[in-house]
Every structure is written in C-alpha cells, then in structure tokens.
Amino acid sequence: xxxxxxxxxxxxxxxxxxxxxxxxxxxxxxxxxxxxxxxxxxxxxxxxxxxxxxxxxxxxxxxxxxxxxxxxxxxxxxxxxxxxxxxxxxxxxxxxxxxxxxxxxxxxxxxxxxxxxxxxxxxxxxxxxxxxxxxxxxxxxxxxxxxxxxxxxxxxxxxxxxxxxxxxxxxxxxxxxxxxxxxxxxxxx
Amino acid sequence: xxxxxxxxxxxxxxxxxxxxxxxxxxxxxxxxxxxxxxxxxxxxxxxxxxxxxxxxxxxxxxxxxxxxxxxxxxxxxxxxxxxxxxxxxxxxxxxxxxxxxxxxxxxxxxxxxxxxxx
Amino acid sequence: xxxxxxxxxxxxxxxxxxxxxxxxxxxxxxxxxxxxxxxxxxxxxxxxxxxxxxxxxxxxxxxxxxxxxxxxxxxxxxxxxxxxxxxxxxxxxxxxxxxxxxxxxxxxxxxxxxxxxxxxxxxxxxxxxxxxxxxxxxxxxxxxxxxxxxxxxxxxxxxxxxxxxxxxxxxxxxxxxxxxxxxxxxxxxxxxxxxxxxxxxxxxxxxxxxxxxxxxxxxxxxxxxxxxxxxxxxxxxxxxxxxxxxxxxxxxxxxxxxxxxxxxxxxxxxxxxxxxxxxxxxxxxxxxxxxxxxxxxxxxxxxxxxxxxxxxxxxxxxxxxxxxxxxxxxxxxxxxxxxx
Numbered sequence: 001x002x003x004x005x006x007x008x009x010x011x012x013x014x015x016x017x018x019x020x021x022x023x024x025x026x027x028x029x030x031x032x033x034x035x036x037x038x039x040x041x042x043x044x045x046x047x048x049x050x051x052x053x054x055x056x057x058x059x060x061x062x063x064x065x066x067x068x069x070x071x072x073x074x075x076x077x078x079x080x081x082x083x084x085x086x087x088x089x090x091x092x093x094x095x096x097x098x099x100x101x102x103x104x105x106x107x108x109x110x111x112x113x114x115x116x117x118x119x120x121x122x123x124x125x126x127x128x129x130x131x132x133x134x135x136x137x138x139x140x141x142x143x144x145x146x147x148x149x150x151x152x153x154x155x156x157x158x159x160x161x162x163x164x165x166x167x168x169x170x171x172x173x174x175x176x177x178x179x180x181x182x183x184x185x186x187x188x189x
Numbered sequence: 190x191x192x193x194x195x196x197x198x199x200x201x202x203x204x205x206x207x208x209x210x211x212x213x214x215x216x217x218x219x220x221x222x223x224x225x226x227x228x229x230x231x232x233x234x235x236x237x238x239x240x241x242x243x244x245x246x247x248x249x250x251x252x253x254x255x256x257x258x259x260x261x262x263x264x265x266x267x268x269x270x271x272x273x274x275x276x277x278x279x280x281x282x283x284x285x286x287x288x289x290x291x292x293x294x295x296x297x298x299x300x301x302x303x304x305x306x307x
Numbered sequence: 308x309x310x311x312x313x314x315x316x317x318x319x320x321x322x323x324x325x326x327x328x329x330x331x332x333x334x335x336x337x338x339x340x341x342x343x344x345x346x347x348x349x350x351x352x353x354x355x356x357x358x359x360x361x362x363x364x365x366x367x368x369x370x371x372x373x374x375x376x377x378x379x380x381x382x383x384x385x386x387x388x389x390x391x392x393x394x395x396x397x398x399x400x401x402x403x404x405x406x407x408x409x410x411x412x413x414x415x416x417x418x419x420x421x422x423x424x425x426x427x428x429x430x431x432x433x434x435x436x437x438x439x440x441x442x443x444x445x446x447x448x449x450x451x452x453x454x455x456x457x458x459x460x461x462x463x464x465x466x467x468x469x470x471x472x473x474x475x476x477x478x479x480x481x482x483x484x485x486x487x488x489x490x491x492x493x494x495x496x497x498x499x500x501x502x503x504x505x506x507x508x509x510x511x512x513x514x515x516x517x518x519x520x521x522x523x524x525x526x527x528x529x530x531x532x533x534x535x536x537x538x539x540x541x542x543x544x545x546x547x548x549x550x551x552x553x554x555x556x557x558x559x560x561x562x563x564x565x566x567x568x569x570x571x572x573x574x575x576x577x578x579x580x581x582x583x584x585x586x587x588x589x590x591x592x593x594x595x596x597x598x599x600x601x602x603x604x605x606x607x608x609x610x611x612x613x614x615x616x617x618x619x620x621x622x623x624x625x626x627x628x629x630x631x632x633x634x635x636x637x638x639x640x641x642x643x644x645x646x647x
Contacts (some may be wrong), residue, residue: 003191007198029383029445036438047194056427057264064434065260068464069253071441075457076250080380136424136484140268144280151265152283155290158258162294165254166301169247196315196419197400197428203323204396208389208556215552219372249461255627256464260434263471266638267427270478273642281642288635299627305620 008048014041028079032070039063053139248305255298262291318419322399330562331361337608344612365555373551378448387446388549388556391439395560397432398567401425403487405580406592417580417593418487425486426478429571430471433526436564437463440545443557447548455544458619459528465626466525466532472634473518474575476641477508490579509576514637516576518630520606523568525626527561529607531614532622569603570596577602 018038025031039062046055089097143151269276269284276283335350335357342349350357375384402425405417422428437460444456478484481492489508497504509516525532546557573579573596582595617625 003195007194027380027382029380029442033383033386033438033442036435040435052424053268053427056424056431059431060264060427060434061257061261064431064437065257065464068437068441068460069250069257071438071445072250072253072457072460075441075445075453076247136268136271136427140272141275143265143268144272144276144283148283152286152290154265155262155287158261159290159294162254162258163297166251166298169250169254192311193420193422195312196319197397197422199315199319200323200400200419201393201397203319204393205389207323208392211392211552211556212385212388214369215371215373218369219551220370221372249457252461252465252623256468259468259631260464260471263468263475266472266475267478267484269642270475271482271484273479273645274482277646281646284642285639288639292635 004048007044011041011044011048014038015045028074029071032067032074035070036063036067039067050135053136251298251301255295258291258294258298262288314415315419318417322404322419323396326396326399326563326566327559329566330559331365333562333565333604334364334558335361336604337611340605340608341612344609368552368555371551373553376448376548379548380446380448383442383446387439387443388553388560389439390442391436391560392556392563394432394436394439395563395567398429398564398571401428401486402567402570402574403490403579404570404593404596406585406589408589421485421487423485426474426484426489426575429486433470434467436560437467439557439560443549444545447545449548451547452545455547459544462528462532462622462626463526465623466522466630469518469626469630469634470522470526472631472638473515473522475634475638476512476515477575479638479641479645480508480511486574486579489575490581493578494581505578505581507576507578507581512576512637512641514633515641516572518634518637519572519576521630522626522634523572524607524610525622527564527568529561529565530611531617533611533616565604565607566600569600569607572603573599 015038018034018036018041021034022031022038025034039058043055043058043063046052046058265287266284269280273280338360339349339357350360353359353363375381400419401422403416403418403421408415408417440463441456441460444452444454444460447453477489481489483489483492493505493507495506497506497510504510546554549557577599579599580592580596582591585592
C-alpha cells in the first residue's frame with residue numbers, strides 16, 4: 001500500500017466516474033467537464049506507466065483541444081440540457097441494450113483475467129519501465145523511423161477530417177448568404 | 190517518479206483548497222440585500238435587451254477546427270524537435286511533408302472563409 | 308521520504324504565497340505605471356506610495372456583497388472561477404526559480420518539480436486555462452458574458468497554437484523538453500564561442516522570442532489583445548455577472564497567468580535564473596529570476612498604456628495569417644540550420 005498505489009486508485013476511480021457522469025448527466029456542459037476530469041485522470045494513469053509523452057498528448061489534444069470543440073458545438077447549438085430528447089426507449093429495447101452491455105462487461109472481465117493471470121504481473125506494484133521507455137525521445141525515434149507511414153498518413157486523415165467538418169458546417173451558411181443577396185436584389189428592384 | 194509528481198499534486202490541492210476558501214468566504218462574509226433588480230443580468234441599469242438564446246456563429250466552430258488541426262501538428266513537432274539532430278535530413282523531409290499536407294488544410298479552411306468576420 | 312514531503316510542502320506554500328503576493332502587487336504596479344505614463348499619480352492614499360492598496364482592495368473584495376443573478380446555471384457558475392484559478396497557479400510547478408542550493412546541510416532544489424517534460428507540462432496546463440472562461444460566460448445568463456466568453460476562447464485557442472509553435476525553434480536547438488536543462492544550456496557562452504555573452508535563446512531565436520511574446524500577451528488576454536474585456540462593448544466580458552471574491556478569483560487568475568507566461572518566457576529565452584556572480588552567492592539567482600519576470604510584467608503594462616485595442620477580426624487574422632505562418636517558418640528554418 002504505497003502512495004503510487006493510492007494515486008492509481010484515486011485516478012482510476014476519477015476516470016471511471018467521470019466517464020459514467022459524462023453519459024448520465026443531462027446538462028451537456030457538465031458532461032463535457034466530467035469528460036475532461038476523466039481524461040486528466042487517464043493522463044495520470046499513463047504517466048504512472050512512465051508514458052509521459054502520451055499523458056501530455058492526452059491532456060493537450062483531447063482535454064485541451066477536442067473538448068473545446070465540443071463546448072463550441074454546444075454553444076453553437078445552444079444546448080442547455082432542457083431539450084426534449086424524445087420518448088424513453090421501450091422496456092424490450094432497454095432490456096436488449098442491457099443484455100448486450102452485460103455481455104460486453106463479461107468479455108472485458110474475461111480478457112482482463114486471461115491477460116493478467118496471477119504471477120504474470122505483480123498486482124499493485126509497478127514494474128520499472130525499461131530504460132527510457134515512454135520518454136519523448138524514444139517515442140520520437142519510433143514515430144519518425146519505424147512508424148513513418150502511419151505518421152504521414154495521420155496528416156492525410158486529419159486533412160480529410162478538416163475538409164469534412166468544413167463542408168458540413170459551411171453549407172448552410174453559404175446558402176443563407178445567397179438568400180440574403182437575393183433578398184437585397186428584390187428590394188432594390 | 191513520486192518525487193516528481195508529488196509537488197504538482199500538492200500544488201493542485203493547495204489551489205483547489207484556496208479557491209474553495211475564497212468562494213466560501215465571499216458567500217459568508219459579504220452583506221446581503223434582497224432586491225429583485227439586483228438579480229437581473231447587467232444592462233447599465235435599464236431593462237435587459239436581447240437574450241442569451243442566440244446561437245454562436247459557425248465561424249467560431251471553424252476556428253476550433255483549425256485549432257485542433259494545428260494543435261496536433263504542434264504536438265507532433267515537439268518529439269521531432271528533441272530528435273531533430275539525430276534524425277537529420279531524412280527527418281526534416283518527413284516533417285516538411287507532414288507540415289505541407291496540413292497546410293493544404295489550412296489554406297482550404299481559410300479559403301472557405303473561416304476568418305472572415307462581418 | 309518524509310524529508311522530501313516536508314521540503315515539497317514548504318516550497319509549495321512559499322511559491323503559492325509568492326505568486327499571490329506577486330498578483331496583488333502587479334495590480335498596484337500596473338496602476339502606478341499607467342498612472343505615471345498618463346501624468347497622474349496613481350493610487351497613493353493607502354500607506355506610503357499607496358503600498359497598502361492591494362491589501363485594502365483584497366479586504367474590500369472579501370467584504371463585498373455577492374450577487375448571484377437569477378438566471379445562472381448554479382453548478383458551472385460556482386466551478387468557473389475555480390477552474391480558471393487552479394491552472395493559473397499550476398504552471399509554477401515546473402519553473403526553476405533559482406540555482407540549486409544547500410540549506411542547513413540538505414540539498415535544496417529551487418524548483419517544485421523537476422519534470423523532464425516541463426515544456427509539455429506548461430503547454431498542457433495552458434490548454435486547460437480556457438475552460439474557466441467558457442464556463443463563466445456560458446453559465447452567467449448574460450449576453451455580454453457569452454459573447455465575451457466565445458470571443459476570448461476563440462482568441463485563446465488561436466494564439467495557443469502560435470504559443471506552442473514559437474518555442475519549437477528553441478527546442479530544436481536545445482534538444483530537450485526539460486526546463487532545467489534549458490536553463491543550464493543558456494549558461495554556456497553564446498554559440499559556444501562568444502565568451503562575454505551568455506547563450507540565451509533570445510540571441511539565437513529573436514523571431515521566436517517576438518512571436519512568443521505576442522502570443523503570450525494574446526493568450527493571457529491582455530492589451531492590446533484584451534478582447535474579452537473590451538469595456539466599451541462587452542462591459543467586462545465573461546466575468547460581467549461575477550462579484551465579490553468570485554470576481555477577484557478571475558482577476559487573480561489573470562495576473563497569475565501573466566506572471567506564469569513571464570516566468571516561462573524568462574526561463575526559455577532569457578536564461579531563467581542565470582546571471583553573474585552566482586558562484587559566490589547562489590541566492591542571487593532568485594533575484595535575477597524575479598528581475599527578469601518583472602521586466603516582462605513592466606513590458607505588459609507598458610504595452611497596455613501605449614496601444615489601442617485591436618478590432619476582433621484584425622486580431623484573429625493577425626493570429627492565423629501572420630503569427631502562425633511566421634512561427635511555422637521559424638521552426639522549419641531553424642531545423643534546416645541545425646541539421647546543415
């Protein structure tokens with residue numbers, strides 16, 4: 001029962017409860033905030049596994065950038081958590097969902113059980129990472145040599161995502177502008 | 190490991206503690222009056238005009254998209270920066286290709302009027 | 308172990324106290340300097356030269372009535388000042404503010420946490436600073452607040468990219484993300500040859516420094532980029548509906564952020580705590596560091612007294628069309644020079 005273990009338990013609990021709150025909260029802004037808490041807690045877990053760079057990326061990219069986008073979308077649509085979300089699902093649908101959830105849970109438990117057989121990993125004790133593992137230099141060495149193609153493809157993927165987002169967000173705006181121009185013309189004539 | 194992160198966690202805890210104390214203090218000590226006018230949104234003393242229900246312009250969303258794109262680019266440049274010497278010319282070409290592909294996205298978003306304000 | 312915890316606690320308390328005092332006296336400095344620049348006296352009633360003004364201000368704010376408008380969203384309204392306050396002081400966790408020392412026979416490092424990815428930590432904490440503003444504006448239920456919040460968050464994210472990118476040039480030269488190693492590198496003679504000048508990165512990265520400074524000012528929402536405040540159009544922007552200590556927490560957070568970026572700038576570009584005569588008197592290093600931070604703060608205030616506010620579209624265009632390409636160019640050119 002050392003302090004590392006306590007930090008692990010606390011951040012694991014925060015991560016799970018943040019994710020749960022994110023699903024259950026009705027107020028979208030609060031949901032985003034709990035998602036951020038969950039992500040930061042996950043970053044702490046990464047850092048405990050000596051993956052410093054991944055932890056930092058998780059905070060900078062996910063909780064610092066993507067969640068900002070979520071907040072912007074919420075503000076864009078002016079969601080206040082009072083919107084009508086339609087009828088709640090029928091009991092049959094609900095039970096089907098529940099069963100699938102249960103299957104997924106059992107699978108997860110099974111995988112964790114087989115993956116971490118007693119004896120293969122010391123429970124509660126963190127194995128010291130190999131020399132330099134997870135450090136920025138190591139990540140960089142792998143990223144720019146062994147995983148060169150995935151890295152370059154990431155940029156193409158990002159580009160595709162950007163183009164998609166812009167096309168979808170700008171279409172309505174353009175047609176509105178055209179309508180306005182037409183209106184003005186009519187007024188003038 | 191623990192030595193490095195304990196002060197950060199402690200600083201965070203002190204920050205949270207201080208802010209809770211501040212909020213508590215202001216809620217308890219200040220004077221209290223109940224005047225309905227005080228609880229209206231600020232409008233220079235006249236009746237409030239307009240609502241908060243107006244949606245935000247879509248341009249801000251485009252700015253956020255641009256931000257994500259280049260935030261990810263910057264975060265990839267950091268590991269490159271610490272290895273720039275070792276990776277040499279090959280690494281430089283690699284990072285140039287990466288930057289150029291993302292610059293296509295940059296010019297596309299700019300061309301679509303992301304930063305044009307009425 | 309126990310000794311480590313004790314030392315860490317002392318350092319944390321000292322740093323928090325120093326930062327809060329620094330924030331309080333920055334407000335006095337600002338009012339004094341701007342006052343003298345405009346041929347006024349500035350505050351001079353409380354104490355000699357108005358030195359007790361920040362104390363009086365603080366007491367006044369604590370005893371002020373707290374007004375919660377009727378149509379706020381209570382939870383987020385409460386959380387917003389906390390969320391902007393905590394990241395603001397968290398930056399100081401990795402900044403080395405003095406040379407390592409021995410203190411009553413113990414090794415005493417003058418940094419809270421010697422993280423070997425300090426630069427990434429600073430960047431990560433900065434990226435979290437935006438939520439306080441967005442939440443405050445969103446939950447206040449006032450049109451000025453929400454407009455101020457949207458504008459300033461868009462501004463902050465725009466300049467955050469430039470902020471992160473402007474130091475990549477330095478990192479390419481230095482090959483490290485640790486702030487301690489960055490300071491140590493800057494103690495060498497300039498470019499390894501010029502012995503009478505230190506190897507401060509401001510000399511090898513002048514463009515990077517200018518970009519960093521500009522982005523830092525915009526990132527902390529200060530004049531001439533103080534768009535969220537824009538008193539003439541948005542009243543006070545995102546904190547229009549806040550009063551009493553909650554308001555002052557935004558205020559403290561703003562000044563703590565200013566001090567934090569000043570400290571980061573001093574560490575990365577101006578050699579951190581480095582200065583002459585450190586071998587004989589190591590404690591001078593803290594003084595040098597504070598002096599450098601002070602220079603940044605003075606520059607901030609000077610700018611405020613000099614420049615009118617940008618228009619919002621100019622501000623965004625400047626960030627994305629001027630600063631960002633320049634920072635990218637600076638990075639690539641630096642990489643070329645380092646490799647060739």
